Amino acid sequence: MSKIVARNGAIDLDKSAIDYETVQDPGHGNTLAAWMTVFIMLLGAVVATVGNIFGSWMIFWVGIVIALIVGPGVGLVLRAMGKGKPKDSGRSK
Template identity: 45%
Template sequence: MSKATVSASQSAGAEIHNGVDHSEPTGHGNSPAAWTCVIIMLIGALIAAIAFVIANTSIFIAGLVVMLVGLLAGLVMRKAGYGVGGSKLKNSGH
């Protein structure tokens, strides 16, 4: 490993690194819409996985349908203002 020091030309608070602008936080989907979508889809994946192991096609398809419902629930909640930066999540000043 090299013990070379960082050159003075690099600033400590650089906003662009390797051609990518890091001035805006990316966010990680921490919203009620995202959590609802993920939880419902995980339940659907669990149903589908169990059905796959017991070789039951109808229950497997039901698990896939539950995953689709989770996706739709997340989209509807995002449109209703519960997504990242949504109108229902704005701080009211309290």
């Protein structure tokens, strides 16, 4: 690959040498299953934080359970329902 010098003097790679056929978009989990999993885990973290601030260990552990069990569980169920990324998508052939 040839090198290109940017305006600030940094060396950059020649963008025309990239083979875009072999580079695939990984998708980054932009699905309903992924978003709901992250949202529920974030909600659990907030509940645990509130429980910790107010000194209620019951609320704290409820938040931990939400973040570590309910969130990923909902994500797995939604993925099984077809709302997640297919297992074979994004792989190189």
